[in-house]
Amino acid sequence: MHSETFEVDPATGLVRRRLLQGLLAGGAFAAAGLARAANIPVASPSLDAKAGGFSADRLKELTAGMTAYVTRGEIPGFITLLHRDGELAHMDVVGWQDQEGAIPLKRDTIFRIASMSKPVASVATLMLMEEGRFRLEDPVDHWLPELANRRVMKNPAGAIDDTYPSPRPITVGDLLTQRPGIASHFDTPSPAIAAMLEKLGSADGVDAWLKTLGEVPLLYPPGERFIYGYSMDVLGALVARASGMSFPDFLQSRLFGPLGMGDSGFWVPAAKLPRLAVAYTWDAKTGKRTIADPAVQSRFATAPKVPSGAGGLVSTAEDYLKFGRMLLQNGALDDTRILSRKTVELMTSDFLTPEQRKMPFFYDTDFWAGQGYGLGVSVVDKIAKRGEPTSVGQYGWNGAYGTLWLNDPKEELTAILMIQTAYGETSPRIQRDFRTLVYQAFTD
Numbered sequence: 001m002h003s004e005t006f007e008v009d010p011a012t013g014l015v016r017r018r019l020l021q022g023l024l025a026g027g028a029f030a031a032a033g034l035a036r037a038a039n040i041p042v043a044s045p046s047l048d049a050k051a052g053g054f055s056a057d058r059l060k061e062l063t064a065g066m067t068a069y070v071t072r073g074e075i076p077g078f079i080t081l082l083h084r085d086g087e088l089a090h091m092d093v094v095g096w097q098d099q100e101g102a103i104p105l106k107r108d109t110i111f112r113i114a115s116m117s118k119p120v121a122s123v124a125t126l127m128l129m130e131e132g133r134f135r136l137e138d139p140v141d142h143w144l145p146e147l148a149n150r151r152v153m154k155n156p157a158g159a160i161d162d163t164y165p166s167p168r169p170i171t172v173g174d175l176l177t178q179r180p181g182i183a184s185h186f187d188t189p190s191p192a193i194a195a196m197l198e199k200l201g202s203a204d205g206v207d208a209w210l211k212t213l214g215e216v217p218l219l220y221p222p223g224e225r226f227i228y229g230y231s232m233d234v235l236g237a238l239v240a241r242a243s244g245m246s247f248p249d250f251l252q253s254r255l256f257g258p259l260g261m262g263d264s265g266f267w268v269p270a271a272k273l274p275r276l277a278v279a280y281t282w283d284a285k286t287g288k289r290t291i292a293d294p295a296v297q298s299r300f301a302t303a304p305k306v307p308s309g310a311g312g313l314v315s316t317a318e319d320y321l322k323f324g325r326m327l328l329q330n331g332a333l334d335d336t337r338i339l340s341r342k343t344v345e346l347m348t349s350d351f352l353t354p355e356q357r358k359m360p361f362f363y364d365t366d367f368w369a370g371q372g373y374g375l376g377v378s379v380v381d382k383i384a385k386r387g388e389p390t391s392v393g394q395y396g397w398n399g400a401y402g403t404l405w406l407n408d409p410k411e412e413l414t415a416i417l418m419i420q421t422a423y424g425e426t427s428p429r430i431q432r433d434f435r436t437l438v439y440q441a442f443t444d
Helices: 010-026 031-037 056-071 114-130 172-176 191-202 206-214 231-243 247-259 270-275 317-328 341-347 426-439
Strands: 077-084 087-098 151-153 163-165 279-283 288-293 371-373 378-380 395-398 404-408 413-418
Touching: 056 077, 056 087, 056 426, 077 317, 077 426, 114 172, 114 231, 114 247, 114 317, 114 341, 114 395, 114 404, 172 231, 191 206, 206 231, 231 247, 247 317, 317 404, 317 413, 404 426, 413 426
Parallel strands: none
Antiparallel strands: 077 087, 077 413, 151 163, 279 288, 371 378, 378 395, 395 404, 404 413
């Protein structure tokens, strides 16, 4: 993997941070003025500052708050989109697509959306459910025999051969709610299981990938635990076999094409590679930002052998806005219907049990406070427990590179944040700041 380091001058970062704190307090400068003060490129379009029931001055605080992350060197740039009351109300395009190469972000820059792929995989599955191909309670054995006749580990951290027969098969609903019991490479307590999962990366195609996964014992019985891992990848295989076409072809012909999402897919064609943002990550040992995936030599430059419904898609801010608006408008974008209103209601209902919501998400013991999980999306149901401005019924999902999407039906709002910096403390902080700064800008 190609890797370069980028380290911000602490003295310069401190000066700019103080500058931006002053701008935030006054709320008196537009996006271009904020960025010019720190020598940051801006390509934000000119929009009606009063559109969508927002305060023009308070939207400047959103711009300032996000720009502060760029001046501190935590991210190279960002795009924000707010669509409310039927119109594009706000858009910021600030910073660098490739900071080392001095290439500014553009409105059509392509991003790796990571786990924001999961709602897309879920919608594809629900489209087939609406056609009667399967129901949520149906076992997946008919389409995915590699996952039939499962065995469950008696102790998730114990001996890999100390198992018992699964009390029931994995269902479509188990996959959509990420409760099939399939081990995750993120946090499995068993080194032996982790070693088996490592083999998935070298699988030559979906069939080989499923065969390898089928050899791994379940950590828990289906339906018992929310495990963040391979559920949505399995959904991609399910969609392919149930529809009779590859997962990428299904998405293109049935979802991306009809919605006009021309820059979304599992890889970036050569002609579009100059628009792909560089992806960064944080080195925990050095505290420096490093390149995780370049642009021209990106791993997204070629079609994957196993297209990942869990995290394999690329998209643009405005492409994903079309997807979000489709769901916000009860399954239809303009005259193009993807799902019925009742299926969207099903998708955005909490399926987790009270006990499952008490379990940590990775190391976050409060992740499920005030929100549950539907079919591929989180769903807010208790505002006070969220500890930030929001609405009951808000739903969406984030991505590992810091991307964020939310729909708020009560406020007729779709909000999108696109960045390309993974891990460390930056992603959760900037995502939470973004949500707060969006909601503080309401005037109606």
